[in-house]
Amino acid sequence: MTDFWSGYAWPFAIIVAQIMAIVVPLLVAVAYLTYAERKVIAAIQLRKGPNVVGPFGLLQPFADGLKLLFKETILPAGANRIVFLAAPILTFALAMVAWAVIPVAEGWVIADINVGILFLFAISSLGVYGVIMAGWASNSKYPFLGALRSAAQMVSYEVSMGFVIITVLLCVGSLRLTDIVLAQQTVWFAIPLLPMFVIFFVSVLAETNRAPFDLPEGESELVAGYFVEYSAMSFALFFLGEYANMILMSAITTILFLGGWLPPLDIVPFNWLPGIVWFALKVALVLFCFLWVRATFPRYRYDQLMRLGWKVFLPFTLVWVVLTAGVLVTFDWLPQ
């Protein structure tokens, strides 16, 4: 019996506690990201933003959440019920699952697996299923068009994202996320690989269906794209999933290019702050860029989006992979 407690029950309890320690702050972050988005865009457009519910409107996200919770979930008559309900759950679950391998500080990670970056790439490539399933199961024209657009868009930009990740991996020599961060102790990869950093950020915008690449939900042409038919909690799950994905992608950008939890310089005033604070600050910086882009740029046209992905990013990243490999081999800088 003691074997059962020390062998199974106790480790299980620890894992559950770790999962809660990641998921609860993440959900709070998602809630306040929606608030931050409205405030930042309001500031850019010289408005006030939400300021009624609670001090400075700080309780607004919870008011929105409660409202969605108490509304009626409508199932369209011709919808495929199981797929229709599975789609938002899948989107939300995938956005949460990926956090299992994200190191938020030195050693602060649930599973520090050997192939961490591949795991993240695999999970983020699954995000498209939530959208496609939602679009198809709704049995309606606009969601279907949105889903098709999204499928093509996400698959296209994944290719160039893959090449960017390969470039970083060439400089690291390991697929483990902790190693990727520790390889940036001398210099963050955003500096030597600046063009890759920019391409990665733009691809991430396309991958998360954010402005200026939010064609799958383009409201002026597709009403709301793939989630037209969704209401109440099923809509809220899509919404939470999208914002959790934004935070996840910002975290990946931070780990790959901005040195993860490392301080900018390893000298006294900077290394007083613990690693997790630096990590959070960097993620917040990338997230601010998401919101900034949304408030600044108009939506891309669909053919221009495809051209950017296939004819600009793909050849450029391909050349850069070869170039990086060549430089590393020539100067004998390959990681051992």
Add this chain to the structure above:
Amino acid sequence: MVIQALVFYLFAAVVVASAVMVISARNPVHSVLFLILAFFNAAGLFLLMGAEFLAMILVVVYVGAVAVLFLFVVMMLDVNVAQLRQGFLQYLPIGALVGLILLVELVMVLGAWVLAPGTVEGSGMPIPDPSQVTNTEALGRVIYDHYIYLFQAAGLILLIAMIGAIVLTLRQREGVRRQSISKQVARQRAEGVELKDVPSGGGV
């Protein structure tokens, strides 16, 4: 070990069950979704064997790319299942033959494993000790060091197949106006705008 065995039977049972559903589901989209579930659980089985690289690649390539295109096509085409079922008996012998050949091959591989345990060590590239190298590195050595020419040749064949597919579907249509980005960017102000002084009452 109990948990590992339980997880193995869970994954294995779901793989078999969803594989059966792939061929028996009435709705083709459901078939593809079950296929994805089968891929996913197969990746889980790989993980249990300690082949984490293969597991992740299975998810990235098959679930993340191939199955998306599958789903795309199946959703776009209105596949008539009843019509497909009509040819069932006609194609049954060929299908059964293919299945039989695969079964015999599997039995031969597994049989060699059981009856002559030295067969695997005698192959071209021995399996390295998993405690010494990660399986990503071991695979890299096999593909990029040991069999680099064969690997490159396989890549070239795939490239040629891709070019062939593109050539077959390429068609030039008349009257399509394409956007030429370089032309647009190279445009000067003088080509687009002309300023004229218009005398009042005179018109242009």
